[in-house]
Amino acid sequence: MNFFSMDKLLSKSSRTTHIRSTDVVYHRLYVIIFVFIFAFTLVASKLVRISTSRASLLVHAELNQSIPRNEIVDRNGALLAVDLSMVSLYAVPRILQDPVYTADKLAKIFPELKKDELTKTLSNEKSFAWVKRNITPKQQYQVNNLGIPGLEFEKGVKRIYTQGNLFSHILGYVDTDGNGIAGIEKQYDSILRDSKNGKLQLSLDIRVQNIVKDELLKYINDYTAKGGMGIIMDANNGELVSMVSLPDFDPHYPNKATPESLFNQCSLGVYEIGSIMKGITIAMGLETKAVSLRDVYSVKEPIKASRFVIHDFRIRHTHMSIPQIFMHSSNIGTAMVSLEVGKEKHRKFLRSFGFFDPLEIELPEKGMPMYPSEKNWSDISTMTISFGHGMAITPLHFIRGAASLINGGYVYEPTLFKTNEKDSKPITRVLSEETSNIMRKLMRLTVEYGSGKKANTKGYLVGGKTGSAEKSKKGGYSKSEKLSLFFSAFPINDPKYVMLIILDDPRPNAKAPFSGGAWTAAPLSGKIISRIAPILNVKPIDHDDPKIKEQLWLEYDPDAEIIEKSF
Numbered sequence: 001m002n003f004f005s006m007d008k009l010l011s012k013s014s015r016t017t018h019i020r021s022t023d024v025v026y027h028r029l030y031v032i033i034f035v036f037i038f039a040f041t042l043v044a045s046k047l048v049r050i051s052t053s054r055a056s057l058l059v060h061a062e063l064n065q066s067i068p069r070n071e072i073v074d075r076n077g078a079l080l081a082v083d084l085s086m087v088s089l090y091a092v093p094r095i096l097q098d099p100v101y102t103a104d105k106l107a108k109i110f111p112e113l114k115k116d117e118l119t120k121t122l123s124n125e126k127s128f129a130w131v132k133r134n135i136t137p138k139q140q141y142q143v144n145n146l147g148i149p150g151l152e153f154e155k156g157v158k159r160i161y162t163q164g165n166l167f168s169h170i171l172g173y174v175d176t177d178g179n180g181i182a183g184i185e186k187q188y189d190s191i192l193r194d195s196k197n198g199k200l201q202l203s204l205d206i207r208v209q210n211i212v213k214d215e216l217l218k219y220i221n222d223y224t225a226k227g228g229m230g231i232i233m234d235a236n237n238g239e240l241v242s243m244v245s246l247p248d249f250d251p252h253y254p255n256k257a258t259p260e261s262l263f264n265q266c267s268l269g270v271y272e273i274g275s276i277m278k279g280i281t282i283a284m285g286l287e288t289k290a291v292s293l294r295d296v297y298s299v300k301e302p303i304k305a306s307r308f309v310i311h312d313f314r315i316r317h318t319h320m321s322i323p324q325i326f327m328h329s330s331n332i333g334t335a336m337v338s339l340e341v342g343k344e345k346h347r348k349f350l351r352s353f354g355f356f357d358p359l360e361i362e363l364p365e366k367g368m369p370m371y372p373s374e375k376n377w378s379d380i381s382t383m384t385i386s387f388g389h390g391m392a393i394t395p396l397h398f399i400r401g402a403a404s405l406i407n408g409g410y411v412y413e414p415t416l417f418k419t420n421e422k423d424s425k426p427i428t429r430v431l432s433e434e435t436s437n438i439m440r441k442l443m444r445l446t447v448e449y450g451s452g453k454k455a456n457t458k459g460y461l462v463g464g465k466t467g468s469a470e471k472s473k474k475g476g477y478s479k480s481e482k483l484s485l486f487f488s489a490f491p492i493n494d495p496k497y498v499m500l501i502i503l504d505d506p507r508p509n510a511k512a513p514f515s516g517g518a519w520t521a522a523p524l525s526g527k528i529i530s531r532i533a534p535i536l537n538v539k540p541i542d543h544d545d546p547k548i549k550e551q552l553w554l555e556y557d558p559d560a561e562i563i564e565k566s567f
Contacts, residue, residue: 068157069178069185069192071199072171075241075418078206081171081185083157083178087140088133091122096150099123106131106151109142133176134158159185165248166209169264170202170363170416173251181254182262184416186364203239203418208232211531212242216501219524220246223506223515229265230528231395231500235403235489237424238412241497241536243267265502267359270367270392274469275517276487276500277388277398278334279405279439281341282326284349287435290340293555296321299332305380310335310387313468313516323554326442327450329466331387338386339379346382347374352430353401353411355393360413367394388469389477399500402487404430405439406463406495441554444492454523455488457530459540461548463492464525466517471505481505486521490529491541493551501525 072081096102099122107115110132121129131151132139143151159174161167172183180189184200191197212230220228232242245265249257263269285291300318302311312330325333338346350356350371359366370392372381384390396414404411409431412424431439443463446452451466467485470477484503489495501521512519533540541548 068195069159069174070195070197072184072192073199073201074204074206075202075239076205077201079162080167080202080204080206081159081161084160086134086156086158087137088154088156089131089135089140089143090152090154091129091131092150092152093122093124093126093129094150096122096148102146102148102151105146105148106143109139110135159252161251163206163209165250166206166213167204168248168251169245169266169365170204170243171251172363173254182365183264183363187362201418202416203234203241204243204416205241205535207535208242208532209244211535212244212528213246215524215528215531216244216246216503219503219506219520222511223503223509223520225503225506227260227265227504229269229395229500229502229504231266231399232532233399233403233414233498235407235495235498236410236412237419238400238403238414239419239424240414240416242532243416245269264363264365265504266395267361267363268365268367268394270370270394271483271502272389272392272469272472273395273398274388274467274483274485275329275331276402276465276467276485277386278326278329278467279402279443279465279487280350280353281334281338281346281386282322282442283405283431283435283439284341284346285322285337286438287349287431288341288345290342290345291322291337293322293438297325297333297336299325299330299336301332303332303335303383305383308380308384310383323442323445326465327446329451334387335383338382341382343377343379343382346386347377349430350385350391352428353404354427355391355397355401359394359396359400360415361396362416369393369397388467392472395500395502398487399498401430402500403489403498404436406436406443406489406492406498408433409436438554440489440492440495441552443489444552445554447488447492451518452486452488452522454518455486455526455529457490457526457533458543460529460533460538461491461493461541461543461552462488462526462529463490463495464488464522466522468516482515484515484517484520486517486525488525488529490533491538493541493548496538497536499525499528501528 068083071079073079100119103115103119103122106118107113113132140153159178161171170183172185173181174185175181180186188200192200212232216228216230227246229246230242230244233240243266247261249261296319298318299312299320302309310331312332317324320330320333356369356371358368381390400414401411409429410426411428411430412426440463443465444461447456447462447464452464455462455464465487469483471481471483482505484506486501489498501524503520506515506520508515
């Protein structure tokens with residue numbers, strides 16, 4: 001029995017030991033399972049954190065990625081602006097193991113980056129940080145070779161302006177996210193972002209734009225001018241073929257440009273434009289029948305009105321006919337013509353020419369005219385405005401109105417887009433064909449025998465009007481700073497194009513003892529016309545052709561009865 005009891009006891013002890021060993025196994029198994037679960041949880045949470053960071057990063061990248069923009073081309077289809085695929089480098093600082101090491105390596109690839117600033121950027125706990133946008137393929141290869149986790153690439157696009165600075169004031173530019181900030185890029189931002197619209201075609205011509213800028217730069221340098229501008233417009237539909245404002249800027253780096261370089265003088269600048277306004281005044285006088293070509297005025301004495309004295313730059317004749325007043329740019333004679341028209345009609349005509357209205361040009365940068373109110377518009381206002389002082393307008397305002405002098409009397413809105421023939425309708429008609437025909441002849445006389453002689457170009461019948469304007473300043477006008485201008489049309493017997501050239505404060509030099517429009521802007525205009533006429537399919541003309549001479553012959557009698565009036 002004891003034996004049995006001992007055996008039974010042993011058997012019970014064995015079973016207890018077995019149970020305990022089983023418990024140990026299960027316990028260890030639970031521990032192992034717990035460890036696996038814990039490890040899995042750690043890994044999973046890490047993956048979730050990384051994926052969440054990556055997701056937020058991708059969302060950030062998606063929000064900041066540029067929407068591709070449509071191409072912009074010139075009138076002949078030549079590319080002006082296009083999006084190119086680019087790669088940008090960013091970092092995920094949270095998963096960078098060694099920010100200092102990473103910054104050191106990246107600074108060697110991108111020397112323009114400051115190592116200290118880069119280290120600070122990479123040391124935070126953010127999930128996204130730009131390192132360098134729009135890197136080269138070589139730089140991407142070098143970064144890849146570093147093999148550093150946490151450095152990533154984002155594919156995107158960069159706006160490229162194929163002609164560099166050439167169209168900067170017209171095209172404008174975009175920000176780093178591809179949003180239009182200035183020029184056409186801003187004005188047509190939504191259209192350029194919509195792929196359904198396709199290319200945006202402008203009326204500008206790369207070839208003509210290059211020539212205008214090239215010649216302008218030469219004269220700016222030769223005469224140490226502060227800048228210059230040039231506009232060429234189709235006289236019969238308003239299409240702008242060229243528009244240059246200097247200084248200009250690189251649209252890829254607008255943040256490096258000066259305020260002067262960013263300023264579009266053609267559409268935004270507002271100026272008192274001087275004697276080129278005399279063409280408008282003479283045309284008004286002829287159109288209203290207030291004067292005729294046979295009228296002759298005494299210009300030997302300055303006109304004194306209140307505190308103002310109107311005088312001529314150089315006294316050529318004591319008496320001048322209307323053609324002579326225009327050809328030799330007499331302030332006194334032009335002021336007399338304006339008084340013959342009268343201030344009410346004068347103001348009404350200027351409004352019809354569009355000189356009081358905002359521009360409709362397809363740019364956000366547009367200046368507003370400045371002129372006396374109707375209440376303050378006096379006879380003195382009429383006289384000074386008649387020769388280009390006392391009213392300030394943009395160069396585009398002037399060329400819009402002045403084109404009517406030679407195109408049959410029609411005012412067209414300047415446009416940067418090609419127009420269909422059926423769409424090119426004038427805004428209004430301000431002059432008769434008869435008056436416009438006379439103005440063409442007067443402009444040709446000015447280039448042949450008057451102040452515009454230096455614009456005469458062999459083979460191309462140029463007509464024009466010179467101008468010089470003292471720049472306004474607080475309390476009056478500067479005696480040392482001026483604008484030099486020349487308004488022209490060609491071929492003047494059958495005008496196709498009008499052009500306005502302005503030099504900002506040119507200085508006399510060995511080639512020109514004076515800096516006025518006759519000495520600077522006029523010869524510059526002649527050089528430009530000689531180069532662009534063949535490109536614009538304007539064929540050379542024989543100046544001695546009897547038919548041409550008859551077409552431009554102007555009947556006037558400089559020895560007609562003298563009409564002397566006191567004003």
